[in-house]
Amino acid sequence: MTTDPADPPPPAAGPHVGGAIRLRAMGSFHVGGEDVLLETGAPRMVQLTRTGQPARFDPNGTYVIGQMYVQYFLPDPARYGRPLLMWHGGGLTGACWETTPDGRPGFRDLFLRAGWDVYVSDAAERGRSGFAPVPDVWGTPISQTVETVFERFRMGEALPRGEVGRARAHAFAGTAFPVEALGRFAAQMVPRWTHTDDIILAAYIAELKAVGPAVVMAHSQGCVFALEAAARHPDLVEALVLLEPAAIPACALEAGRREVPALVVLGDYIDRNVRWSKMREDIRDFVARAPRSELLSLPEHGVNGNSHMLMMDTNSHEVARLVATWLGPRSLPAG
């Protein structure tokens, strides 16, 4: 591994742009989910802590599943009249919007400092949202290897198995991804299920109903949910910022839908990745059919080297500035 995750950057050492952060409030809550009652499990004895008393474990009873964790940070003073919801991509959690793997302030802090009420969630089934506690309800989760992610997230060409420690040698020339912090990025990855889309979408819609109308900033798989939520509830979504969408769902292309303004942001090296070249065609098709949408191809804008994880890239401040420039005039002022 290029970076030993046991050796994190000193937490207070990053460039804390702009001095102190002033919040009028912060907190968290869960939205969505449903009660399920299990009645067919077999009780057994378990040791809940190494040195504790053995306890009878009866799996039968009530569980909450499908809920979503939401953590919010409200700056003082508020500048915009709508909250900004950040929806992460597949295999990640809301942590991806926080400190970058190389220790700089993440998009959460950049947009908070720009005056946005920021709500960061963990998609249902991931992170602090928990997952179905009853075996086999959702099947077996999958997780992508560091090598797979390195290629798929366009940090470089194929990384030979077991050569994570030599990632720099395989990275694209000029990459803006902080390759030396690849280990810290990999530590953020969590398993995911592949058949829980409806559960995840329902929880996102519950969030929109709880705190919307809102601006939704989404990344990768999160963009699919954002487009689906906007198609179903255009009244609850003021604008969409779609960072490297993993797919364009059919509902986003339907004739007669009420269009929500959208900025689609794509990074660099797309020509060098067959899967992303195909995705870019789909995205161009979407933007061509959506007059209130816009494609911001970073390299065509003179911003080079961005990977799929553009909110973590070393030029993330620049990417955030371009997004904020698009978003500002489309947003209600506070008050």
Add this chain to the structure above:
Amino acid sequence: MTTDPADPPPPAAGPHVGGAIRLRAMGSFHVGGEDVLLETGAPRMVQLTRTGQPARFDPNGTYVIGQMYVQYFLPDPARYGRPLLMWHGGGLTGACWETTPDGRPGFRDLFLRAGWDVYVSDAAERGRSGFAPVPDVWGTPISQTVETVFERFRMGEALPRGEVGRARAHAFAGTAFPVEALGRFAAQMVPRWTHTDDIILAAYIAELKAVGPAVVMAHSQGCVFALEAAARHPDLVEALVLLEPAAIPACALEAGRREVPALVVLGDYIDRNVRWSKMREDIRDFVARAPRSELLSLPEHGVNGNSHMLMMDTNSHEVARLVATWLGPRSLPAG
């Protein structure tokens, strides 16, 4: 369910004691963990998003497992010269220190406002720490039902299966737990494994090495890790606040160890629960053998009605004040 988790409290509606929060920084990182290389899995095709391109999924390659997510909030100005680390109990995540289920500021905010640098983690395997992505590495996780937790966490006597919606009728008279928000509390619960103690402890020790020496405030199962970490690294733990320990590990009783000052806090209704009555005996034995330790039995101090989740109880401000009163004189000032 007594409370519909789809209907959260308005996030900014709680009593935000003391006006704006001023932070000199906040952020997150992962500590600990190790790389594992899998080479014996069978590749297959998976659909990573509902409408995306099918992708070849090769499970072979490098994963990071056993790492721990740490989120920090540093008040401006700092008041103490040591950080305060908050370690949650079994089946929960760091979210338990945040907003209470009934929408009040949690211990994170109360101690932050008192001037502490607060570090909230999710134990390795839980929440944003992720879990081993390779099936069967750690076996099958377990999760406790709402009914089990209601009895075991001393919210009341046994709750008949499926009667979660009638929890108030089964609650102890005078309980301080916000029973009407039981559904919101249940939404915080996550599955846990039962054979990962060494992995979890290693990550906590990695956290202490990264940001310690520190004061550790732990709850329930977290207390076992706190006592084990203090026994191994007394130089890294300035003081322990042990909220309702789930067990006292043998290492905490060893003769000749270097004792770390500890405050053990116990809530109410212990006489009405056989398991907790036994635990209290173990705790009294520990305190009797540790001259720098102190047992704060809340009901003996005139504070009544506390459940196992005393940081969520309606009198949590009062509990926090008693802890802060013990902690202040034992803590280095900042600077």
